[in-house]
Amino acid sequence: MRLAQVVPLTPVEGPFTYCVPPELDAEVVPGARVLVPFGRRQLTGVVVRTGDGEAPKAKPVLDVLDDRPALTVELLGLTKWVAEYYLCTWGEAIKAALPSGTEVETRRVVHALAETWPEADGQAVLGALAAAGGGLKVPALAEALGRKTAPQSLLRRMEAAGAVRIEQELQEARAKPKIEKHLTLAVTLGEASSLRGAKQLALAAVLAAADEPVRQSEALKESGASSGTVKSLVEKGMVEVHELEVERTADEAEAPPPPPADVTLHPAQTAALEALRPPIEAGEPYTVLLHGVTGSGKTEVYLRALAAVLERGKSGIVLVPEIALTPQTVRRFRAHFGDRVAVLHSRMSPGERLDAWTRIRDGQYPVVIGPRSAVFAPVQDLGIILVDEEHEASYKQFDPAPRYHARDVAVMRAHRADAVCVLGSATPSLETAANARSGKYAYLAMPDRVPVSRKEEGASGKEGTSASALEGPGLDAHDSPTPPASGAEGESASRQSPVLREPAPLPTVRVVDLAREKEIRRLKGALSHDLREAMQARLDRGEQIILLQNRRGYAPVITCETCGWTPECRDCAVSLTLHKTNRTLRCHYCGRAERQPTACPECGADDLRLLGSGTQRVEEEIAEVFPDARLLRMDLDTTSRKGAHARLLEQFGDGEADILLGTQMVAKGLDFPRVTLVGVVNADTGMLLPDFRAAERTFQLLAQVAGRAGRHDLPGEVILQTRNPEHPAIQHALAHDYAAFARYELVERHALGYPPYGRLVGAEIKGTYEGSTNKLAQAWTDALARHAARIEGAEVLGPVAAFVGKVKGFWRVHTHLKAPRSVPAAALAEAVRAATAEIGTPPKGHRINIDVDPVGLY
Structure with missing residues (x-):
C-alpha cells in the first residue's frame, strides 16, 4: 500500500498518515498540496514523506491541488527547522511559506429542519436561520446571534434531535490563477471576407493583424464587436477561443525602471565585493555582517553581488524591513535586472501574490524582493540572501505563529542551501554584532560615505562629522578600520581643483532640550525655535526636509480638565487617539473608532484638553508656520490604500513637496539628493518603554533617520528634540558613534544576562x-x-x-x-x-x- 505522511495547515501536531489512491500515485510526492479528510472536515495539507507500508485504517488522499509540488525538498526542510526552533507546529510553518488564500477546506453550514425548540437559545438559532432564508455558516450564525462563537453543544443537541442539519461545504481557495479569454482567427482573412456583418468583419480584421492570441476584451473594444459576435463566429468555425492564464502584478512591479547609474566603486565597496566573490563562486555557505554607515553604498554592493550570483545561473532574495521601502528598492534592482525581478508582500492582492509566487517557483523570476515573508520565496537554486537593515524589529513575526525572525531564518536557509547571506546595517543589532565578533559571522566594514563632489571650501569636513566612526562589530578601538590617508598629498590635490571627490561627511547633529525651551518660553508647539529656523532656511534655498514624529493621529491623549476623564478603548487597556481629519477617537491596537466628544461624558464639562502631538497635529502646525510649504504626510493613515507608499515617495522624489513628515517609515532606506535637513520632533518616543532593547531601538532609529540628510552633494543637518539630552542613546547618536553606544549597552546586557x-x-x-x-x-x-x-x-x-x-x-x-x-x-x-x-x-x-x-x- 502506498502511504503519504501529510501535514495539515492547522495548529495541530502532525504529520498524519493517509493512503494514496492508485490514480493519484504519480502526483502525491513530497511538497505537493493535497486535500485530505480530517475528522469531519476536509483540509489542505502538504505531503512531507511517501513510502510503502500497511495502515488499514488510513483514510485516502482526496485530491492533489497543484500540477506540480508547491514546496521543494529544501523548503520542506527549512519549515521543519522553523517549527522545531520557534516551537510551533509544522503545519503553521508550512502555511507561512505558502501564498495566503490558497487553502481549500470545508466549512460547517447549519440548516433548519424544525420551526420550534423548547429552549430560548435554540429558538433563537431557528429564528436566525429563518431570517437568513437558508443555511448559515457557523461563524455567520454566531454573528447573527450576537455572540463571539456559536453554541456548539446546543447545535449538537439540536442536530441529534433532528431540529437542524449540519453539512460540510467545500470552500474554494480565495486566490486562484486568473484565466482570461483570448481569440484567434481560425481561417484566412480572405475566407473571412465572405462575412456580411460589419462588426464580424471588423473583429476578423483585428484578429488577422495579430501575431498571437488577442485578449477578448481588447479585441471587442478595438473592433466595436460584442460577445454575441464572438459566439456567432465560433459557431461558424472562423474564430477560436483560448482560455489563458494571465499574470497579475503589483503596482511597484509595473513601474518602468530608470537606467542603471554608472557607478565607480570606492575602495571599501571593492573590498567587500572581493570578500564575497570566493564563496559565491564556490557555492559555499557564508554569512557576513556588512557594517556600513548610512550612505556608504551598501546597495551597490548588494547589486553587484547579486549579479555575480545570477551569472552562475542561481537566484537571490532581497529582504527589506518595510513595505514602504519596496517600491524604491524594486526600481533600483529592476534598473539592473529588468523583468527578472519579482515582488512579494502582504499588501498585494491574494491573486497578485499567487501569480508572483507561482512564477518564482517555476523559475521565471530569479530575483525576489520583499519584507520578512519573502524569506520563504520558492526560488530555484538559491545563491544569495541580502538582508537590508538587518537590525529592524519588523523582521520579527508577532502573530500568528510561527513567530519567526526573518533575519535568522535567512541565515539558516542560506546555510542549508550552501548560499551566501549578507546582513547589512549601519547600526547592527547587538546580537548580530556579537556573532561577528565571535567569528560565527564574517565582518566587512564600510566606514565612509560614498564620495561626492564638494567645493574646495567645503572639503575639509567642517560641515559635518567624519563618517569614519566604525570600530568593528563589538567594539574595541583596536579593531577600527584605517581611515583614508590625508596629509600633504591630499592638501595639494585640494589646491589644484575647485571640486573634490571625497567621502561625504555625515550630517551635523544638534540637540534641542525641550524642557529648557519650555522653561525659557520659546516652545510654542511641537516644533522648537531652532527647528523652525532651520526649516525656513532650507525652504528659502529650495531644499527638502524630512520630519520624524513616531506617533500618528492628532493628539495621543484627551483629558477633561474638570474631572480627569480620559477616553479608553473598551477592548484594550489604552487611551484613544484623536484623528482630527474625520473627528474620531481611534484605538491603535484594535482599530475601534468613536466620534470625538464635544463635552466630557462623565461630568458634562466642555473643558477637554488635547495632550501630545501626533503626525496630524504636527502637519497642522507646519501649515500655520509655513503656509507656502508643500507637505506630504506618510503614516499608516495615509498609506493604507494600495500603492500609496510608492505614490508618496515618487511625489517627494520628483520635487512635488518640500517637507516629508511621517512615522518611522521615513527613517529607513530613503535616498533623496535634495534632503539636507532631518528633524526628529520627539526623540524620546519609545525610549522609556519597559524593554531592555528600548535604548538600542532609540539609537538605531535616530542614527537611521539622521542618515537621510546630506547623502549627496549638499551637506546635511539633523535636529533632535528631546527632554532627555543626556541619555546615552541621544549622546551617541549625536556623535554618530555606534561603537561607543554598543560598548555602553553591552555592559548593561552582560550584567543582566540579556541577549546577546x-x-x-x-x-x-x-x-x-x-x-x-x-x-x-x-x-x-x-x-x-x-x-x-x-x-x-x-x-x-x-x-x-x-x-x-x-x-x-x-x-x-x-x-x-x-x-x-x-x-x-x-x-x-x-x-x-x-x-x-x-x-x-x-x-x-x-x-x-x-x-x-x-x-x-x-
Missing part, C-alpha cells in the same frame, strides 16, 4: 477574563519553573501583566525563561514543551503563545 549574553523564550498567556487568565499564567509559570530547574543558570521571570494589559478583548500576561548563552536552545525548548504538556489544553477562550527570541517585551 543570554537566551530568552517568552510566553504570552491570553484570556477573555482577567482572573482566569492570571490563574492560567501562574499555573503555566509554576510548571515551567519545575522543568527549567534542571537547566543550569536558568531563570523564570513572571508572570507579570503585559505593559498593555488588554488588547482586542483579551487580557495579557507575560512569562519569560532566561538562560545563559551557553545553554543549548533545545534545552529551553524542552522545558517549554514539558510545561505546556503538563498544563494541557487551555480553557476555552484562553491561549498560550510561545515566542522564541522575542524582540518586544511589552
Whole structure:
C-alpha cells in the first residue's frame, strides 16, 4: 500500500498518515498540496514523506491541488527547522511559506429542519436561520446571534434531535490563477471576407493583424464587436477561443525602471565585493555582517553581488524591513535586472501574490524582493540572501505563529542551501554584532560615505562629522578600520581643483532640550525655535526636509480638565487617539473608532484638553508656520490604500513637496539628493518603554533617520528634540558613534544576562477574563519553573501583566525563561514543551503563545 505522511495547515501536531489512491500515485510526492479528510472536515495539507507500508485504517488522499509540488525538498526542510526552533507546529510553518488564500477546506453550514425548540437559545438559532432564508455558516450564525462563537453543544443537541442539519461545504481557495479569454482567427482573412456583418468583419480584421492570441476584451473594444459576435463566429468555425492564464502584478512591479547609474566603486565597496566573490563562486555557505554607515553604498554592493550570483545561473532574495521601502528598492534592482525581478508582500492582492509566487517557483523570476515573508520565496537554486537593515524589529513575526525572525531564518536557509547571506546595517543589532565578533559571522566594514563632489571650501569636513566612526562589530578601538590617508598629498590635490571627490561627511547633529525651551518660553508647539529656523532656511534655498514624529493621529491623549476623564478603548487597556481629519477617537491596537466628544461624558464639562502631538497635529502646525510649504504626510493613515507608499515617495522624489513628515517609515532606506535637513520632533518616543532593547531601538532609529540628510552633494543637518539630552542613546547618536553606544549597552546586557549574553523564550498567556487568565499564567509559570530547574543558570521571570494589559478583548500576561548563552536552545525548548504538556489544553477562550527570541517585551 502506498502511504503519504501529510501535514495539515492547522495548529495541530502532525504529520498524519493517509493512503494514496492508485490514480493519484504519480502526483502525491513530497511538497505537493493535497486535500485530505480530517475528522469531519476536509483540509489542505502538504505531503512531507511517501513510502510503502500497511495502515488499514488510513483514510485516502482526496485530491492533489497543484500540477506540480508547491514546496521543494529544501523548503520542506527549512519549515521543519522553523517549527522545531520557534516551537510551533509544522503545519503553521508550512502555511507561512505558502501564498495566503490558497487553502481549500470545508466549512460547517447549519440548516433548519424544525420551526420550534423548547429552549430560548435554540429558538433563537431557528429564528436566525429563518431570517437568513437558508443555511448559515457557523461563524455567520454566531454573528447573527450576537455572540463571539456559536453554541456548539446546543447545535449538537439540536442536530441529534433532528431540529437542524449540519453539512460540510467545500470552500474554494480565495486566490486562484486568473484565466482570461483570448481569440484567434481560425481561417484566412480572405475566407473571412465572405462575412456580411460589419462588426464580424471588423473583429476578423483585428484578429488577422495579430501575431498571437488577442485578449477578448481588447479585441471587442478595438473592433466595436460584442460577445454575441464572438459566439456567432465560433459557431461558424472562423474564430477560436483560448482560455489563458494571465499574470497579475503589483503596482511597484509595473513601474518602468530608470537606467542603471554608472557607478565607480570606492575602495571599501571593492573590498567587500572581493570578500564575497570566493564563496559565491564556490557555492559555499557564508554569512557576513556588512557594517556600513548610512550612505556608504551598501546597495551597490548588494547589486553587484547579486549579479555575480545570477551569472552562475542561481537566484537571490532581497529582504527589506518595510513595505514602504519596496517600491524604491524594486526600481533600483529592476534598473539592473529588468523583468527578472519579482515582488512579494502582504499588501498585494491574494491573486497578485499567487501569480508572483507561482512564477518564482517555476523559475521565471530569479530575483525576489520583499519584507520578512519573502524569506520563504520558492526560488530555484538559491545563491544569495541580502538582508537590508538587518537590525529592524519588523523582521520579527508577532502573530500568528510561527513567530519567526526573518533575519535568522535567512541565515539558516542560506546555510542549508550552501548560499551566501549578507546582513547589512549601519547600526547592527547587538546580537548580530556579537556573532561577528565571535567569528560565527564574517565582518566587512564600510566606514565612509560614498564620495561626492564638494567645493574646495567645503572639503575639509567642517560641515559635518567624519563618517569614519566604525570600530568593528563589538567594539574595541583596536579593531577600527584605517581611515583614508590625508596629509600633504591630499592638501595639494585640494589646491589644484575647485571640486573634490571625497567621502561625504555625515550630517551635523544638534540637540534641542525641550524642557529648557519650555522653561525659557520659546516652545510654542511641537516644533522648537531652532527647528523652525532651520526649516525656513532650507525652504528659502529650495531644499527638502524630512520630519520624524513616531506617533500618528492628532493628539495621543484627551483629558477633561474638570474631572480627569480620559477616553479608553473598551477592548484594550489604552487611551484613544484623536484623528482630527474625520473627528474620531481611534484605538491603535484594535482599530475601534468613536466620534470625538464635544463635552466630557462623565461630568458634562466642555473643558477637554488635547495632550501630545501626533503626525496630524504636527502637519497642522507646519501649515500655520509655513503656509507656502508643500507637505506630504506618510503614516499608516495615509498609506493604507494600495500603492500609496510608492505614490508618496515618487511625489517627494520628483520635487512635488518640500517637507516629508511621517512615522518611522521615513527613517529607513530613503535616498533623496535634495534632503539636507532631518528633524526628529520627539526623540524620546519609545525610549522609556519597559524593554531592555528600548535604548538600542532609540539609537538605531535616530542614527537611521539622521542618515537621510546630506547623502549627496549638499551637506546635511539633523535636529533632535528631546527632554532627555543626556541619555546615552541621544549622546551617541549625536556623535554618530555606534561603537561607543554598543560598548555602553553591552555592559548593561552582560550584567543582566540579556541577549546577546543570554537566551530568552517568552510566553504570552491570553484570556477573555482577567482572573482566569492570571490563574492560567501562574499555573503555566509554576510548571515551567519545575522543568527549567534542571537547566543550569536558568531563570523564570513572571508572570507579570503585559505593559498593555488588554488588547482586542483579551487580557495579557507575560512569562519569560532566561538562560545563559551557553545553554543549548533545545534545552529551553524542552522545558517549554514539558510545561505546556503538563498544563494541557487551555480553557476555552484562553491561549498560550510561545515566542522564541522575542524582540518586544511589552
